[in-house]
Amino acid sequence: MATQQINIPDIGDFDSVEVIEVLVSEGDVVAVDDSLLTLESDKATMEIPSPVAGTVTKVVVSVGDRVAEGDYVLDIEVSSEATPTEAQPAQPSEKGNAEKASEVVMTPVPPTSPEPSKPVLGSSVTEPVNVQTMGAVSHASPSVRAFARKLGVDLTLVSGSGPKGRVLQTDVEALIKSVMQGGATSSSATSTGIPPVPAIDFSQFGETTTEELGRIKKISGKFLHASWLNVPHVTQFDECDITEMDQFRKDQKAVAEKQGIKLTPLVFVMKAVVKALQDFPAFNASLSADGQSIIKKGYYNIGIAVDTPNGLMVPVVKGVDQKGIYDLSRDLMEISAKAREGKLSVADMSGGSFTISSLGGIGGTQFTPIVNAPEVAIMGLSKAKMQPVWNGTEFVPRLIMPFSVSYDHRAIDGAEGVRFTTTVGRYLSDLRQLIL
Numbered sequence: 163m164a165t166q167q168i169n170i171p172d173i174g175d176f177d178s179v180e181v182i183e184v185l186v187s188e189g190d191v192v193a194v195d196d197s198l199l200t201l202e203s204d205k206a207t208m209e210i211p212s213p214v215a216g217t218v219t220k221v222v223v224s225v226g227d228r229v230a231e232g233d234y235v236l237d238i239e240v241s242s243e244a245t246p247t248e249a250q251p252a253q254p255s256e257k258g259n260a261e262k263a264s265e266v267v268m269t270p271v272p273p274t275s276p277e278p279s280k281p282v283l284g285s286s287v288t289e290p291v292n293v294q295t296m297g298a299v300s301h302a303s304p305s306v307r308a309f310a311r312k313l314g315v316d317l318t319l320v321s322g323s324g325p326k327g328r329v330l331q332t333d334v335e336a337l338i339k340s341v342m343q344g345g346a347t348s349s350s351a352t353s354t355g356i357p358p359v360p361a362i363d364f365s366q367f368g369e370t371t372t373e374e375l376g377r378i379k380k381i382s383g384k385f386l387h388a389s390w391l392n393v394p395h396v397t398q399f400d401e402c403d404i405t406e407m408d409q410f411r412k413d414q415k416a417v418a419e420k421q422g423i424k425l426t427p428l429v430f431v432m433k434a435v436v437k438a439l440q441d442f443p444a445f446n447a448s449l450s451a452d453g454q455s456i457i458k459k460g461y462y463n464i465g466i467a468v469d470t471p472n473g474l475m476v477p478v479v480k481g482v483d484q485k486g487i488y489d490l491s492r493d494l495m496e497i498s499a500k501a502r503e504g505k506l507s508v509a510d511m512s513g514g515s516f517t518i519s520s521l522g523g524i525g526g527t528q529f530t531p532i533v534n535a536p537e538v539a540i541m542g543l544s545k546a547k548m549q550p551v552w553n554g555t556e557f558v559p560r561l562i563m564p565f566s567v568s569y570d571h572r573a574i575d576g577a578e579g580v581r582f583t584t585t586v587g588r589y590l591s592d593l594r595q596l597i598l
Contacts, residue, residue: 164240166214168198170233174509178228179203182328183303190218192238199223199235200303207303208508216240302329310334378473389535394571397530398579401564402587404430404546408561410593418488427563428466428520428543429490434589435541436462436483437596439516442582444574446515448536456538456573465514465534466494468501475501476534478514522546522563531568538570541586563590 173179183200186192197209220237223229302310302317309331310317320337322329364370375383407430418425439446439462447458462483465476477497482490500506517534520543531542546563567583574582589595 165219165237166216166240167234168212168236168238170201170210170229170231170235173201173208173231174507175512176203176230178230181223181225181227181229182207182324183305184221184223184225185209185305186218186221186236188218188221192216192218197305200305201229203508209303209305210235212238214238214240301327306331306334313338376473378470378475382474385535386532389533393533393535395530395533395568396571396574396576396579397566397568398576398583399528399564399566400583400587401562403551403560403591404563405561407590407593408546414487418491421488423488423491424495425487425491426494427522427546428518429487429494430593431518431520431541431543431590432464432479432482432490433487433596434586434593435464435516435518437589438582438585440483441585442578444578445539445569445582447538447573449538449570449573453572459515461513461515463513463515465517465537466497467517467519468498470502470504472504475506475511476514476517477501477506477510478512480513516540518543528564528566530566533568533570535570538573539582540568542566542568 179201180203181199182202185197185199192198192212193215194213195211198212199210201208201210216238218236219239221235223233223235229235301322302320306329307317310320310329313334315334315337317329317334320329320333323333324330404427408427411425411427411430415425443458444456446462447456449456461481463478463480464482465478467474467476477500479490479493479497485493497506497510500510514534514537517531517537517540519531519540521529522543522545525545528544529542531540533540542565544564544566546561548559549562550557551560551562565583565586567579567586569579
């Protein structure tokens with residue numbers, strides 16, 4: 163039998179990350195893909211799987227150590243029936259299995275910041291809740307989440323005893339023990355102090371079925387809830403004439419198809435949005451953790467909400483200001499396919515500065531998208547339709563697209579919001595202005 167050194171695989175764009183759990187010890191027998199370590203950055207947690215089957219003979223890292231790609235962490239004596247392979251990057255398997263991907267695809271966690279005092283059950287909240295500390299009560303690694311899910315434990319009810327309030331497996335076990343012994347556990351113990359919706363037995367009114375929410379909806383739901391509670395939303399509605407833009411797109415369609423590209427209206431919207439963001443930098447920004455400063459970004463990375471079988475995901479197209487229409491179309495095709503197949507990496511979903519959610523291919527007239535905090539604004543696109551427009555002498559048919567922009571009123575005031583949507587509409591109505 164041979165001994166194989168295990169090194170940290172590709173972990174994305176992070177220089178170094180903290181080891182928050184060592185899941186094996188010397189003498190443990192592991193199978194291929196068993197989790198060895200849990201790492202944490204300021205945005206995500208990920209588990210490092212074993213590339214081989216065998217026995218752990220040496221562990222050289224401890225909780226709290228910082229590691230980077232290529233660092234040596236432990237030795238495994240490979241079993242005779244197993245074939246050693248090189249450690250593969252920590253990415254979801256091509257099977258697209260949602261449960262498998264949950265071990266590698268990012269589990270967003272709040273950045274390190276002073277934790278606000280938690281309100282006592284039944285007391286009122288005296289301070290505003292910080293969106294960057296929301297969800298800390300369920301700050302847990304994928305293995306602990308899987309353990310809690312298996313036992314039917316709601317992690318929002320578990321008080322974490324690990325570093326930074328991290329929920330450990332022992333914390334889950336302690337809650338179960340408390341319940342079994344008749345300890346008090348209340349679903350109203352939320353970090354916001356908001357009275358809970360009363361529980362109702364709906365079966366008393368008729369037949370019901372219960373289905374567990376998908377993993378993606380559970381994760382995104384908590385962050386949407388946090389954003390809605392902490393960001394004072396304002397939504398500005400507008401519409402623009404995209405007749406010429408759409409005709410230009412159709413004129414280029416045949417050329418694009420020869421290059422294997424699907425040319426959609428969304429890429430033109432992305433270019434118009436970036437131009438408007440350059441005109442209004444406050445929309446391409448984030449508020450500081452204390453809410454006293456605005457951090458304006460010099461890069462233009464646009465998050466695109468993608469509807470997948472597992473739920474809504476928001477991969478990020480990087481450097482939109484530096485790419486042409488065809489390059490953006492290729493990027494959109496690539497990230498959309500990866501999202502639907504469950505293959506998005508941490509890097510694919512990080513670094514956004516503004517988000518676009520497009521429902522134009524489905525229908526509807528207008529909607530109010532929720533800001534993807536810590537960004538300060540998001541655009542919602544609705545279905546365009548032909549409408550009669552008065553040109554001064556007669557009504558003419560024009561293709562009109564309704565859209566909306568929700569923004570954080572702490573960073574952006576109403577007048578600036580209207581100027582931004584008007585500017586986006588002007589660029590989309592006349593693409594020539596994008597080159598001025």
